[in-house]
Amino acid sequence: MSVLKYIIESYELFIYGFFIFIFLVLAFLYFYFSRVETCYKKGLLLLEAKDYKGAIRKFKRFLHKYPKSQEGLHKLGLAFFHNKEFEKAALCFDKITEINADFFAAIYNLALSFQMTDDIDEATKLYKKAISINPNDVDTYYNLGIMNFKAKKYEIALSYFQKANEIGPGKPLILYYIARCCDLLNISNNLKVQEHVTKLYLQLIGEEGLPKDYLITAAYSSAKTGQLQKTLLILDKALESNPENANVYKLAAITDLISLNKDGAKSNILIAIDLDPNDDEAYNILQYAEKLINKDNISKESDV
Numbered sequence: 001m002s003v004l005k006y007i008i009e010s011y012e013l014f015i016y017g018f019f020i021f022i023f024l025v026l027a028f029l030y031f032y033f034s035r036v037e038t039c040y041k042k043g044l045l046l047l048e049a050k051d052y053k054g055a056i057r058k059f060k061r062f063l064h065k066y067p068k069s070q071e072g073l074h075k076l077g078l079a080f081f082h083n084k085e086f087e088k089a090a091l092c093f094d095k096i097t098e099i100n101a102d103f104f105a106a107i108y109n110l111a112l113s114f115q116m117t118d119d120i121d122e123a124t125k126l127y128k129k130a131i132s133i134n135p136n137d138v139d140t141y142y143n144l145g146i147m148n149f150k151a152k153k154y155e156i157a158l159s160y161f162q163k164a165n166e167i168g169p170g171k172p173l174i175l176y177y178i179a180r181c182c183d184l185l186n187i188s189n190n191l192k193v194q195e196h197v198t199k200l201y202l203q204l205i206g207e208e209g210l211p212k213d214y215l216i217t218a219a220y221s222s223a224k225t226g227q228l229q230k231t232l233l234i235l236d237k238a239l240e241s242n243p244e245n246a247n248v249y250k251l252a253a254i255t256d257l258i259s260l261n262k263d264g265a266k267s268n269i270l271i272a273i274d275l276d277p278n279d280d281e282a283y284n285i286l287q288y289a290e291k292l293i294n295k296d297n298i299s300k301e302s303d304v
Contacts, residue, residue, distance in 0.1 A: 138168035246276035
């Protein structure tokens, strides 16, 4: 009887210990996986807070457990990208495309990573692949335009910028590049087209995010149409935003010369030379302005 009792008690003890063991294992697994999931959530918060290094650490811990998580790889890639580690970002996005060849955001961001390292050919190829998946994405067409613009393929660039403008009309930067491509393609030799280009430029005055030389480009375009007063007004705005730009004063001097304001031309070109003493063209303009002023002085003396 005592032996049977011992066996029963031992069995009960074993069962009790077994259940405690199972409970501890489950508790450990729950705690472990909860921490892994928490890493991902904390990573998202750190990414949003622009703590990219902290986000990278959290997403790496998450991916240690889930190495094929597309969202985890994507978020890690974004953290690397924003931390300007473009090659590491590209590796993350590329891993996603190996798992899912149609993951649009991964392909787009992979192209963007190559764009940031000036690999125009690879970026262009990937943007085209992105378009095949999502043919209505404005940013993809815009970036394809930028890639071709950088490669000086202005006609192709113009077609992409125009397509981007069809999908998302009125965006200042897209309109700027449409106008710029028209200028560089010499379409502007047609006065009506140049007037349209100038109108586009003028519509964009005051918009944020445009290239620094935007107002100078707009002034050149206006000058080509013979709108000298408008050109001078644009140059005034250019000086307000960037008073140390020699090119603004140089163009103002050229505009003054066209409108026969020789003294104004000399004054502006002297400022341009002071800001940029190595500009040979500015000295030629100064020489021409002084020649005209001297000619006027001689003419006045002969009249006396």
